[in-house]
Amino acid sequence: MTAAAKVSVDLGTRPDGSPAALDLEELLATRLLVQGNSGSGKSHLLRRLMEQSAPWVQQAVIDPEGDFVTLAERYGHVVVDTRRGEADLQRIAARVRQHRVSVVLNLEELDAEQQMRAAAAFLGGLFDADRDFWYPMLVVVDEAQLFAPMAAGEVSDEARKVSLGAMTNLMSRGRKRGLAGVIATQRLAKLAKNVAAEASNFLMGRTFLDIDMARAADLLGMERRQAEMFRDLKSGHFIALGPALSRRPLPVHIGPVQTAARSTSPKLMPMPQPASVEDAHDLIFMPGADEDRLFAPRRPPPVASTADVLAQLARSVPQVPAGVDGAPEGTPANAPQPAPAPAPAVPALSAEQRQAAIDAALREILGESDAAFRTIAVLYQDFLVRCRIRRVGGEPLSLPAFRRRLAVAHAGIDLAEAEADDSPWGEVLAMAGALPEDMQGTFLTVARAAFDRRPCPSDAEVAQAFGSRSPGRARRLLAYMEERQVIVCRLDGQGRRIIAIPGLAWETEPGDPNAPAGARAPEATPAD
Structure with a gap:
């Protein structure tokens, strides 16, 4: 041959x-x-x-x-x-x-x-x-x-x-x-x-x-x-x-090519000769007939910064009708207006109210359909904006703390309960901390399924928890976690996968690893 x-x-x-x-x-x-x-x-x-x-x-x-x-x-x-x-x-x-x-x-x-x-x-x-x-x-x-x-x-x-x-x-x-x-x-x-x-x-x-x-x-x-x-x-x-x-x-x-680029190297060519200096002056300073069409911007408008969005929200205040705030009925519109009263100070949120506002912002972010596929930096900026809108004062969550809170919330884990002295979740959170940051949410999602005795997440569901659509990447993630001894995978007699958490009596029910991503998701109940 x-x-x-x-x-x-x-x-x-x-x-x-x-x-x-x-x-x-x-x-x-x-x-x-x-x-x-x-x-x-x-x-x-x-x-x-x-x-x-x-x-x-x-x-x-x-x-x-x-x-x-x-x-x-x-x-x-x-x-x-x-x-x-x-x-x-x-x-x-x-x-x-x-x-x-x-x-x-x-x-x-x-x-x-x-x-x-x-x-x-x-x-x-x-x-x-x-x-x-x-x-x-x-x-x-x-x-x-x-x-x-x-x-x-x-x-x-x-x-x-x-x-x-x-x-x-x-x-x-x-x-x-x-x-x-x-x-x-x-x-x-x-x-x-x-x-x-x-x-x-x-x-x-x-x-x-x-x-x-x-x-x-x-x-x-x-x-x-x-x-x-x-x-x-x-x-x-x-x-x-x-x-x-x-x-x-x-x-x-x-060698030569069959197609050409739209942009070409500059070539010298004779300069146009205007009839007079006045004509040249008019060509420069007088707008042409098709100028709006020819010079329309090609690039999309820039994305507003966070500061601009907040300023716009602050300006969006309902107009007060005549006769309100002490203005007599029938006061002419052009009449001198009294000096506005100073805005009342916004009361500081209590610790419970502040926590509830942060939890609400996290739930809104997780509730968006594309949240799993947005980068952590974009989600963090979105979170900060939502907290400012809710007037959450104090030191904001740092990016690592936000990543951890988001991973815990996505898995449906009560953080306050998990950090209690007698909670078995403390060991699981410590195991998650030994993994790379981008894998912690995926591990906690699998651990929650084992804790609830739910069917083992499929490759598509594991990939979705990681922010990917590749089942192959999901399999590599699970193999990496098993190498790090934070999970144990095995198959039953029908080829369905079971995942257990070492050291704990937590184990998923058998699940088809090739099943498509389902609609079910853990209830997000973040708490500090």
């Missing part, structure tokens, strides 16, 4: 004029990093790679500038806009893997932080797809330094964390799930090292800064004195190295 022929992609030509072939199957296993300054031909290279490989492998492009949407016209890529929530993007990504559709995630309408969150949600959906849909896929990320920055910038730490985590998963753990990361960056020095280090194939283009040239030379195994060569590369010329390209550094000239 003869071995199956390899699938190769023609990137362009070598110095001797022979084709520069890229082994596509090897690329799927070893990933690719492309580096080049603006104008080096980096986007042209990515376009050539995607055009040549489109008939052979599914593709997903994370496109921060909307340059690759033109692939849809010729190669059938579906353009995914970002006028959607993060949960919607996760579901779309799962369907992309299920139906093997090539897509372009167009992020040009979003600012930097929104781009990071949207890309993280979409990559998370690709990564968390069920094992049955782990088909090979090229995941191309242009301007990767935006999504995996080396250092914190103007975006929030939470946005950077989720984006960097998604990129790290793509490059380090994506291979087993069929995901082959192809990342491109203008600045190697701005790209997180743990992301760049996972690539085994490299295409290095024109670079001018010493620090970027030194990193490029190190990745290619070249001596530092040879790094100067990167300054002399022409646009569209790259140095290739890697198991899918060449075992030794090899110059490559990228």
Whole structure:
């Protein structure tokens, strides 16, 4: 039996004029990093790679500038806009893997932080797809330094964390799930090292800064004195190295492409000549007929800050009709108004009232349908706003305390009763504290099911408690908890799962691990 022929992609030509072939199957296993300054031909290279490989492998492009949407016209890529929530993007990504559709995630309408969150949600959906849909896929990320920055910038730490985590998963753990990361960056020095280090194939283009040239030379195994060569590369010329390209550094000239980007390099053209200085003055200072349409803002309106929302709520005070507060009936509307009486001081809430208000805010958050799939930072900000609306004074809950309270509330555990000296829940809470913070709520949900002797939660229900839709992730979570000896899993004679809590006489009833997520949920009764 003869071995199956390899699938190769023609990137362009070598110095001797022979084709520069890229082994596509090897690329799927070893990933690719492309580096080049603006104008080096980096986007042209990515376009050539995607055009040549489109008939052979599914593709997903994370496109921060909307340059690759033109692939849809010729190669059938579906353009995914970002006028959607993060949960919607996760579901779309799962369907992309299920139906093997090539897509372009167009992020040009979003600012930097929104781009990071949207890309993280979409990559998370690709990564968390069920094992049955782990088909090979090229995941191309242009301007990767935006999504995996080396250092914190103007975006929030939470946005950077989720984006960097998604990129790290793509490059380090994506291979087993069929995901082959192809990342491109203008600045190697701005790209997180743990992301760049996972690539085994490299295409290095024109670079001018010493620090970027030194990193490029190190990745290619070249001596530092040879790094100067990167300054002399022409646009569209790259140095290739890697198991899918060449075992030794090899110059490559990228070939032509069939589609074009919507943005092009600037070209010089003659200046228009106005009839007179007065005409030029009118062109600048007089509005045109179609100006409103031509200059309509393309970006969505910014999200109001918490301070703006609170100020708006404070202004929303009912108008007092005439004759109220001592104003005589028939007083003219334009008559001088007496000085308003000072607002009465808001009485401070008692400890019980404050606790009840916090509990009510937690119940409202948990009652929202998408609460399980929103990030903890978003839920925390929502919680703080709700507490301020209820005039909850004093020191607010810290983020770790809120995460713990939310996990306990989601599991339907009475915290005051659990922290009592004779309560068996104290041991369970201590076991939860030994787990990573994002797993504690899932463990407490399972423990509550065991305490109530309810059927064992299915994989879908465990995933939902974790904030995911991947049954595979649920199975990995349970395996991790069993390794940490906080649960014990076994199957009965019918293949139904039973979970027990070690050291306690708590055990779930048998349950089908493959059952869909049910509508039942524990009653949330948070208390401090």
